[in-house]
Amino acid sequence: MANMSTSYLGKPTSRVDGRAKVTGAAKYAAEHNVSGLAYGFVVTSAIAKGRILRIHTTDALSVPGMLDVFTHDHRPKLAASAEKYGDEVAPPGSPFRPLYDDRIRFSGQPVALVVAEELETARFAASLIRVDYEQQQHVTDFEAHHGRARVVSENGESQSHKRGNAAKAFSQAPVRIEVEYRIPVEHHNPMEMFGATAVWEDDDRITVYNKTQGPQNCRNYVANVFGMAQDAVRILSPYVGGGFGSGLRPQYELPLAVLAARALRRSVQVALTRQQMFTIGYRAANIQSLALAAERDGKLASFRHQWVGMTSQFENFQRNYVTWSSLLYKCDNVELVQKLVKLDQNTPCDMRAPGGAEGLFAIECATDELAYAAGLDPLTLRLSNYSDKDQIEDKPYSSKELRECYRQGAEKFGWSKRNPQPRSMKDGNELVGWGMATGIWEAMQMKASAKAVLTANGSVEISSATADIGPGTYTMMTQLAADMLGVPIEHVTAKLGDSALPDAPVEGGSFTTSSVGCAIQAACREVQKELLRLAQRIPRSPLAGAKLEDVTLAEDGIRHKSKNVEVSLADAMRAGNIDRIEKEASAEPNEKSKYSHYTHSAVFAEIKVDEQIGVVRVTRIVNAVAAGRILNPKLAASQILGAVVGGIGMALHEETLTDNRFGRFMTHNLADYHVPVNADVHAIDVIFVNEKDDEINPLGVKGVGEIGIVGTAAAIANAVYHATGKRVRDLPITIDKLLRP
Amino acid sequence: MNNFEFSRASDVADAVRQMAADPGAKFVAGGTNLIDLIKEGVARPSRLIDITRLPLGRLDETGDGGLRIGALVPNSDLAYHPQIEKRYPLLHSAILAGASPQLRNMATTGGNLLQRTRCFYFYDTTTPCNKREPGSGCSAIDGLNRMHAILGTSEHCIATHPSDMCVALAALDARVLATGRDGERSIAFADFHRLPGDTPQFDTNLKKDEIITAIELPPKGFATNYSYLKIRDRLSYAFALVAVAAALEIENGAIKEARLALGGVAHKPWRDRQAESQLHGAPAIRESFVRAADNVLRDARSFGHNDFKIELARRAIVRTLTQAANGTPQSQGDKRIR
Numbered sequence A: 001m002a003n004m005s006t007s008y009l010g011k012p013t014s015r016v017d018g019r020a021k022v023t024g025a026a027k028y029a030a031e032h033n034v035s036g037l038a039y040g041f042v043v044t045s046a047i048a049k050g051r052i053l054r055i056h057t058t059d060a061l062s063v064p065g066m067l068d069v070f071t072h073d074h075r076p077k078l079a080a081s082a083e084k085y086g087d088e089v090a091p092p093g094s095p096f097r098p099l100y101d102d103r104i105r106f107s108g109q110p111v112a113l114v115v116a117e118e119l120e121t122a123r124f125a126a127s128l129i130r131v132d133y134e135q136q137q138h139v140t141d142f143e144a145h146h147g148r149a150r151v152v153s154e155n156g157e158s159q160s161h162k163r164g165n166a167a168k169a170f171s172q173a174p175v176r177i178e179v180e181y182r183i184p185v186e187h188h189n190p191m192e193m194f195g196a197t198a199v200w201e202d203d204d205r206i207t208v209y210n211k212t213q214g215p216q217n218c219r220n221y222v223a224n225v226f227g228m229a230q231d232a233v234r235i236l237s238p239y240v241g242g243g244f245g246s247g248l249r250p251q252y253e254l255p256l257a258v259l260a261a262r263a264l265r266r267s268v269q270v271a272l273t274r275q276q277m278f279t280i281g282y283r284a285a286n287i288q289s290l291a292l293a294a295e296r297d298g299k300l301a302s303f304r305h306q307w308v309g310m311t312s313q314f315e316n317f318q319r320n321y322v323t324w325s326s327l328l329y330k331c332d333n334v335e336l337v338q339k340l341v342k343l344d345q346n347t348p349c350d351m352r353a354p355g356g357a358e359g360l361f362a363i364e365c366a367t368d369e370l371a372y373a374a375g376l377d378p379l380t381l382r383l384s385n386y387s388d389k390d391q392i393e394d395k396p397y398s399s400k401e402l403r404e405c406y407r408q409g410a411e412k413f414g415w416s417k418r419n420p421q422p423r424s425m426k427d428g429n430e431l432v433g434w435g436m437a438t439g440i441w442e443a444m445q446m447k448a449s450a451k452a453v454l455t456a457n458g459s460v461e462i463s464s465a466t467a468d469i470g471p472g473t474y475t476m477m478t479q480l481a482a483d484m485l486g487v488p489i490e491h492v493t494a495k496l497g498d499s500a501l502p503d504a505p506v507e508g509g510s511f512t513t514s515s516v517g518c519a520i521q522a523a524c525r526e527v528q529k530e531l532l533r534l535a536q537r538i539p540r541s542p543l544a545g546a547k548l549e550d551v552t553l554a555e556d557g558i559r560h561k562s563k564n565v566e567v568s569l570a571d572a573m574r575a576g577n578i579d580r581i582e583k584e585a586s587a588e589p590n591e592k593s594k595y596s597h598y599t600h601s602a603v604f605a606e607i608k609v610d611e612q613i614g615v616v617r618v619t620r621i622v623n624a625v626a627a628g629r630i631l632n633p634k635l636a637a638s639q640i641l642g643a644v645v646g647g648i649g650m651a652l653h654e655e656t657l658t659d660n661r662f663g664r665f666m667t668h669n670l671a672d673y674h675v676p677v678n679a680d681v682h683a684i685d686v687i688f689v690n691e692k693d694d695e696i697n698p699l700g701v702k703g704v705g706e707i708g709i710v711g712t713a714a715a716i717a718n719a720v721y722h723a724t725g726k727r728v729r730d731l732p733i734t735i736d737k738l739l740r741p
Numbered sequence B: 001m002n003n004f005e006f007s008r009a010s011d012v013a014d015a016v017r018q019m020a021a022d023p024g025a026k027f028v029a030g031g032t033n034l035i036d037l038i039k040e041g042v043a044r045p046s047r048l049i050d051i052t053r054l055p056l057g058r059l060d061e062t063g064d065g066g067l068r069i070g071a072l073v074p075n076s077d078l079a080y081h082p083q084i085e086k087r088y089p090l091l092h093s094a095i096l097a098g099a100s101p102q103l104r105n106m107a108t109t110g111g112n113l114l115q116r117t118r119c120f121y122f123y124d125t126t127t128p129c130n131k132r133e134p135g136s137g138c139s140a141i142d143g144l145n146r147m148h149a150i151l152g153t154s155e156h157c158i159a160t161h162p163s164d165m166c167v168a169l170a171a172l173d174a175r176v177l178a179t180g181r182d183g184e185r186s187i188a189f190a191d192f193h194r195l196p197g198d199t200p201q202f203d204t205n206l207k208k209d210e211i212i213t214a215i216e217l218p219p220k221g222f223a224t225n226y227s228y229l230k231i232r233d234r235l236s237y238a239f240a241l242v243a244v245a246a247a248l249e250i251e252n253g254a255i256k257e258a259r260l261a262l263g264g265v266a267h268k269p270w271r272d273r274q275a276e277s278q279l280h281g282a283p284a285i286r287e288s289f290v291r292a293a294d295n296v297l298r299d300a301r302s303f304g305h306n307d308f309k310i311e312l313a314r315r316a317i318v319r320t321l322t323q324a325a326n327g328t329p330q331s332q333g334d335k336r337i338r
């Protein structure tokens, strides 16, 4: 059994949950109806900073069918210490405590939960709530206040880095650029709004259907906030309508639903509206300044990159924005800095490839600018600075087929036919632009557990407390178990999205397949061992003396690879007087690895622009990805496609506008907050280059959930430059910016 | 969201009667705009009068060879009606430039005329807005006004009318038929929507008790030389930054008649008779179009974020007139600008 049979792995298997999703059989958090369910509607603050003086609830409470209005001064007991509101992925600081006190920390903060027998009643009554505030001067203007930013290093998370003498090398090099890039606030907007259906059992127990990327993260949060035992709280999230990072941390609908259920001693459902989806975390606005210098041959002499981002007054959210260049490009003189400015806003949160998507936009546009300054092809410049070493950690890579990404991507795209001269390529009345960029993302693994159950009749159940926010985790689990245990895929049931299942981390960071997948592999391995042990207990067992490597599992039993003998599942189990084998196992990363682990990509974009009017069309994208072993090319490609669409949105559409007079996000619906629609998305070619990585984890996988967005916006922006000769350095690249003289 | 009564109108007279009886009532047709506004707390009707069962879903020829479009004809049906595709392709094109197929299936002809502005502040009840709350102030003038008007604005409101269909109807000289307590009347399209002035709470001149029953199109459809060009922040499903409807009648290279209407630039679909008459008799060439564009925008005024709209409108006018003159109208399917 050493060589895993591969009847499913590596094959383009369709989603096992696809049918449930398209037929509506899959139920989402706020679709669960339980008996006696009451409905909560959230009232949010109209101001960005101050105190609540009074909340007038009389009118609301007088509406027939109303149950109660919960506020900071009318609610059951909540944990006082901010620590209790922390979670697995919380940034350093003091987490927001919903309905805790009278302080307003950001516009859109929940200030009341109106609960009624019917949703309509709650929503109507919510419109009758009046809140008196004592308003204080807020600061939300990132552009005006970014100068106040400072380096924040907590938990060793400053991400600043220095090598050599970047300033000196810069001043002495012949080719230099100094540029500044901007990315605005963006919101995730998964299809499914956050929702929680809290099923009240008794004072000490609760079960909640919740939209989350981490059921156990939410379980621990509820237990801590309400002072309950961990095993008295159960969070169920079998189906999640998208997350993109917004569901990594518990959102406020969860504690509000639980709070109301406990106070009313009945089940309560709370779902956010689309507008309220703009009151939770977001991708932080940022300004990135880069100064790059090179020799005439394009060899990097100096690389300086400063990132300034925004965070809330109460938590310091930051990710790796600036270190990526030291993973991609050889350079001896480097200065990388990250700074944060605190604003009266909610805390930002992870949004697809957090840190990478933002950092690589600036790095890869600046690299393109440097190539033009040096008079070199952008791809040539990248290849001549190619780094085989992680210069931050001073480690080699476990695998890095980025050269192959460049080669295959360029070939598929036809890069060699590119005329480097800006404004040189035309198609009718449109200018054509070809741009490229590099993508890189961490290939992480977290500790995770899984349980495998094999029954005598050959059916398998595989489970882990992870989530499936869309990438196809159910399918991955099913494929793996089917292969490991030699059963047809239809005989496997995968279970996830339940905090009571074996421990798993949040689904995020593109680490689910490596983490949970390896745990499944380990659990199945235990089942295999047990089965062989039992098979060998049969009197005169044909498998006597066989080792695990000598046998293979098939639908009908356990078979010797070289001798034509086998023991049926039923016989083996009978030998142990059992009808099922149940094994739980966990897997964790090799902390002592001497290698750095990253996923890479090369993105090539073609755009066409009607220069007179400023309308840009992204007509073609080729994204070549090196992500280790690809377990399911169909679902993996679908991850890249979706992420590329996200990259198109980042490049051309997405922006949450703030009115700083009100300290408030003003584009809070999907008519005003633009994401790409079908008309904006044309040919997208996904290539997975062969990448073998035996070191990274037993499965050899890296994860594909995020890499597709990294570099995409830069490739598009670079293509816009190639087409028009204009550098738009502030996203999104909209018509007004292209019309700028 | 407020509490409201719901009733159904049995016929047009009943609809008018019910409306007259309840000053806080609203008609609901497709509901694609009104229900959103109710959910956001912007509209707070005391009663919704469902008019969807009224016999206003027909499309008939009028005595003079024009068409009468019932107020309840869905936007999709209208766009794809063979008479519209053949005789009024400008209207066909403008409708398809708006919203999404799903919305167009629900949206009605009457409702489209009365859809309200998409100004962010109008939609957010925590902010001042004269249109929503007369006298509270206009947040957009010194605020986020990228989508806002450049023509016909007032110090009280700089919102735009968001409809695409109405831009074509304005260009085609349609008429609006309405019935109220005082009987039926026919309103010229140009007089239907209004400029904000100091009463921006009123989008149109329709009276409170009036129901739109139909739109009438005159016989002339400009089916040869026309184009509808909509410029927006993504290639479909976004409101216009600038939209232009152009219709020309050309004889021997000279313009015999010109119609030019703009969307996304004013509180109403913008027609400029002076610019049009300047085109009459002029050669159908770029210079004439540039002059017309300059003329339309002579009094344009912007507010910061929307400064680019003046130049964008200028270019869009020239481009659309060129498309119309060349007989190469903008396709709403292929997003490349012709």
Ligand SMILES: Cc1cc2nc3c(=O)[nH]c(=O)nc-3n(C[C@H](O)[C@H](O)[C@H](O)COP(=O)(O)OP(=O)(O)OC[C@H]3O[C@@H](n4cnc5c(N)ncnc54)[C@H](O)[C@@H]3O)c2cc1C
Binding pocket: A670, A671, B026, B027, B028, B029, B030, B031, B032, B033, B034, B035, B036, B051, B071, B072, B075, B097, B098, B099, B100, B103, B106, B107, B108, B109, B110, B111, B112, B113, B114, B115, B162, B163, B164, B165, B210, B211, B212, B213, B237, B238, B239, B240
């Ligand atoms: C996300 C989104 C995007 C959109 N994009 C576009 C776009 O790009 N271009 C565009 O043009 N439109 C767009 N629309 C708007 C859409 O066209 C309108 O919502 C629709 O036309 C309204 O028609 P309805 O029948 O649904 O009106 P309703 O919502 O039912 O009513 C609108 C108003 O008209 C009144 N009313 C309706 N019928 C009558 C009548 N016969 N007599 C008197 N009063 C009446 C109602 O009382 C209400 O005040 C978009 C809408 C949405 C939600």
Ligand code: SF4
Binding pocket: B117, B119, B120, B121, B122, B128, B129, B130, B131, B132, B137, B138, B139, B140, B141, B156, B157, B158, B159, B200
């Ligand atoms: S432009 Fe008009 S709709 Fe917008 S805030 Fe001003 S008054 Fe209100």
